[in-house]
Amino acid sequence: MQTFLEFEKPIAELEGRIRDLKSLDGTSAHDVSVSDEVRALEDKVHKLLRQTYAKLTPWQKVMVARHPSRPHCLDYIDQLIDDFVLLAGDRLYGEDEAVIGGLGRLNGRSVMVIGLEKGNDTASRVKHNFGMAKPEGYRKAQRLMRMADQFGLPIITLVDTAGAYPGIASEERGQAEAIAASIQTCLRVGVPIVSVILGEGGSGGAIAIATADQIIMLEHSVYSVISPEGCASILWRAGDKAQEAAQAMRLTAQDLKEMGVIDTIIDEPVGGAHRDVKSAIAAVGASISAAIDSLSGKDADKLKKQRRDKYLAMGRPAP
Incomplete structure (x- = not known):
């Protein structure tokens, strides 16, 4: 239904x-x-x-980005990645099933895939902690990025999260440091990184694996420093101001493309990706392949410098 x-x-x-x-x-x-x-x-x-x-208004786009039937990370991996081998654990604390990572092939090209999985029913959402990663998840992502760098494999990151898990145990295990170190690892690897915002790109929980050479967003996805509800509770002390917050935050793909935060917008099927999952996933696969092709063959030092300069330039006025 x-x-x-x-x-x-x-x-x-x-x-x-x-x-x-x-x-x-x-x-x-x-x-x-x-x-x-x-x-x-x-x-x-x-x-x-x-x-x-x-x-659609920005708030309506938030609702579409959160649609329960919207395809998630594992749906994309199942359709796009051949011979996928799941890699688990951060080798420091344990496994975090909110972060999916592993090796596979995209159109015959070996790649490292790292994604945030929300789950698609009650059991899987609990299993994957609603896509909210803990420190061990981000440390696993760092381990896999370094492995990809060692073997010269392009990195694909699939982002769909309301944010990093805010629990006390996560803070005790160094959540902020894990996110910062993950961003630092993104900036240091010498292989192409292509990131896709599939639904929600929430706060540091998203940017930890989305500090990429090419950032792609689906047409009705959102990407922001905080959720509209969180923003409203801080600015107005009222959760019912979420719609106004969404309007002010400029969190849509169209706004972010205009501001130069992202590089590409993928058109969704009429009515959103959840209405035609196969064609939405196919469009994402084509866009990722094109992005990797444009980055392949670049010198590692040049790639790292371009990536670093890209982020340093954000928010600065044009010369």
């Missing part, structure tokens, strides 16, 4: 009528007229989806 967001109520009503009509199809002498009405309603739904998704 399709899950509809709050702003999709008119679409939900039309699709409900389509389901009702389809249940009648074949049960009466008016099959032809029923089929015609179904086709007319389906055309109307497609048009309404296109119109609605062409003018």
Whole structure:
């Protein structure tokens, strides 16, 4: 059953009528007229989806980015990465299943893949801690980035997280240091890094593995220093100001591209990636391949310098 967001109520009503009509199809002498009405309603739904998704507000984009049926890290790995070998543990404390990492092949090219996995049902969300990584997760990411650097493998990072896990135990084990060290490792490796924001790119929990040569965002994903709810609670002391916060934060792919924070926006299927998962994932795969091709063959020192300069230039006025 399709899950509809709050702003999709008119679409939900039309699709409900389509389901009702389809249940009648074949049960009466008016099959032809029923089929015609179904086709007319389906055309109307497609048009309404296109119109609605062409003018989403920042808050509505946040809702789409969080859609429970949106494809997650493991969905992309399953469809895009051949011969994937999962690598676990940080060799310091333990395993963190919020961070998925391993070796595989993208279109025949050996790559290292590191991603944040939210899960797609209650059991898997608990298992993966809703995509909120702990210090051992970021230290695992560092280990895998260094391994990729040692063997000359491009690094692909898949980001989808509300942020790093804020629990007391994580702080006791050095969450801030782990995130900072992960960013530092991103800047130090001499192989191409391509990062894709799949849904939510939340705070340091995202940038820890997204300090990349090329940052790609899906059309309806978001990337910000804090969640709109967190921002609203700080600025207005009121969670119901989240919509205003989302508007002010400029967290959409379109805003971030304009500001030079990201490099590429991938168009999503009409109605969002969750409505046509296969084609959304295929588009991401094509964009990652193109980005790696553009970075391949570059000298390691030059690559590191360009990456460092890219981030130092952010927020500075143009000369």
